Amino acid sequence: MLLPLYVSVKDVLDSKNELNLLFATRDLWPTIGRSLLLASLTAIGGALIAVPQAWFLARYHIPGKKIILILCILPLVFPSYISAYSYLAAFDHMGFYQNLTGMAFPIPIRNGLFGTWMSMTLVNSPLIFLMTYAALQRQSPSQEESARLLGFNPTQVFFKISLPALKIPIASGMLLVALYTLSDFGTPAILRYKTMTYYIFRHLDRGSFDKASFFSLLLIIIAFIFLQLESWINRSQGRITDNKARQIIKKAKPSKLLLIIIFYSSTIFMACLLPLLTILYWFSKGRNSELVFPKNLFDSSFNSATLAFLAAIISILFAVPCAWCALRKKGLFATFADRISFLGNMFPGLVIGLAFISFFVSFKLFGYSFYQTLWLPVLGCAIRFLPQAVSSVKTSLAQINPRLEEASLMLGHDSVSTKLRITAPLLRPGLLAGFALVFISTLKELPITLLLAQPGKFYLTQNIWNLIDEAEYSLVAAPALLLLGISSISLYFILNQKLTKSND
Structure with missing residues (x-):
């Protein structure tokens, strides 16, 4: 979560131009x-x-x-x-x-x-x-x-x-x-x-x-x-x-x-x-044109769905412990976990993409380079939209009475069994809503996919961007309608989760 801030500061301090010259930028x-x-x-x-x-x-x-x-x-x-x-x-x-x-x-x-x-x-x-x-x-x-x-x-x-x-x-x-x-x-x-x-x-x-x-x-x-x-x-x-x-x-x-x-x-x-x-x-x-559907529409849709799914999974995996620390724990670490999880709101997608390019172009982990792989846009979107997942999980977790867990522990169940049998089912609406929020946001994300896409792979957002840049309005329509359709389904799912929760 701190990586985009660190890289931005480091690149400015390492710049060949002095700071006063940067402030004098045209x-x-x-x-x-x-x-x-x-x-x-x-x-x-x-x-x-x-x-x-x-x-x-x-x-x-x-x-x-x-x-x-x-x-x-x-x-x-x-x-x-x-x-x-x-x-x-x-x-x-x-x-x-x-x-x-x-x-x-x-x-x-x-x-x-x-x-x-x-x-x-x-x-x-x-x-x-x-x-x-x-x-x-x-x-x-x-x-x-x-x-x-x-x-x-x-x-x-x-x-x-x-x-x-x-x-x-x-x-x-x-x-x-x-x-x-x-x-x-x-x-x-x-x-x-x-x-x-x-x-x-x-x-x-x-x-x-x-x-x-x-x-x-x-x-x-x-x-x-x-x-x-x-x-x-x-x-x-x-x-x-x-x-x-x-x-x-x-x-x-x-x-x-x-x-x-x-x-x-x-x-x-x-x-x-x-x-x-x-x-x-x-x-x-353009309905009579053979080019009304871009040739790589199916591949780009699949790539976008894969990216959104992985980013949503990673966001939820990190959102649960962050939300748990924020609501159920006390102390410096709990406060830190809560605050740092919302740093994604501070970083525009373009800033994250730039920072990742600057950092991962030379960074290797056990000889493996993340640069120009699928994991780079996945991690970028996970950082960008983690606050949405945390907010959703915290909302559900705050509505769970801790006394239910205490009663389970008093009846002889251990901590892991209590979380799986009591907490997890009650937390499910928040997890699903958070997953859907991150999924729909990643699906729409433009700068991260533009900057961090793997060579030879395209996403729906890239298709739309390239066609708009070429003023191919009729060709933009198909991927735009597809993206709006998927987003509408995700929004309906989110609203349905919230209405169900409020009725309960």
Whole structure:
């Protein structure tokens, strides 16, 4: 977990260029400014979409509420680079929009802030939605009822009572969105908005490892600051209310209900339906072509599934002892195991890929080199997504009453038998959900597969990336649809596990 940080620091310190020359790198400060601006605007835009979505869904009778809930979460299925490709294919020159209307889209999507911001906002807003909706479900209705009895109208209740109570989950979600935006590589690269990840890849492509590592180290430091802020906000969050409190579900007036439905329709259309329709549009345009399905589609799908399966297995194997130490043990080692397991959130995939190339090109273990083998992308993805597995396992483990294990020990069972017969079955939902989370995240991971793929082997993400780079929109459709289909199945499995757990 510490390897990417160690390699980034070592490469900078070993650089032939002095540190002051690295700080004088051309476009350094404008690039940092662009990255922070994009992250800030994406977090704000995501909140403007997600908070009303969560509020209306939690407080009003809306037709098809369960379907709307799923559709609000569904953008998480779309890898950011596929969403970027779909908006580019929809609004760029001779795209979906121009073919339907006969007019060019008024705002350029490529080479600017707007297209990158729009794509990142729509993809990441569900992170804020999930936190806000969960907080609303736990929020006590007593203060809102009191405010109405005192003559406050619904708008005043929202801004003076409910919104201040939601500031912690909203702020936490916004920081996570900003963090994901900073670490994203695919969207800025496809839409040609020059962020820090863009320059890391550019310097790496040119062989300037010291400058690439320098940008990586700066990105790690910024990500660490965001993570510390998010952790501090979560620690300052008190107990919201009783989970079983009766919620206020109001019936909206027809005019207001119409506005709510228009709001949901427009946001869901832009975030989910438009990307899907664009992909299907380009897929249908090439249906008579023999090249509509890339020749190595099956092989790349198998390679991606293998990579995702192995990364998920390794993540779960390490997540269980980390979660156990965090919840059931005390002391310095338990704290260390808990904290270090979340370092993956600090390392973008591009940083991990760069660090692995720099380290493993000369590293051998008992004469065996990991460089250009399957284990390198597997280990990279395991590091990147270990926090997801740990969070899932910790959630399940926290719900297991330790007294059950104590009772088993008192009845004569040893520790191993107790863990296998009592703890493991109760922990299974968290293990399966964690496995599915890491599987779907690895399946979508672009930078690690681009940098660490074995020679002659291709993954779905590489196929999509290469075809987008060649502007072969109709050819991109098949692997993109396949990736979305597998991701949707994984998301359904995760949601089903959580619903089953909540019903229990």
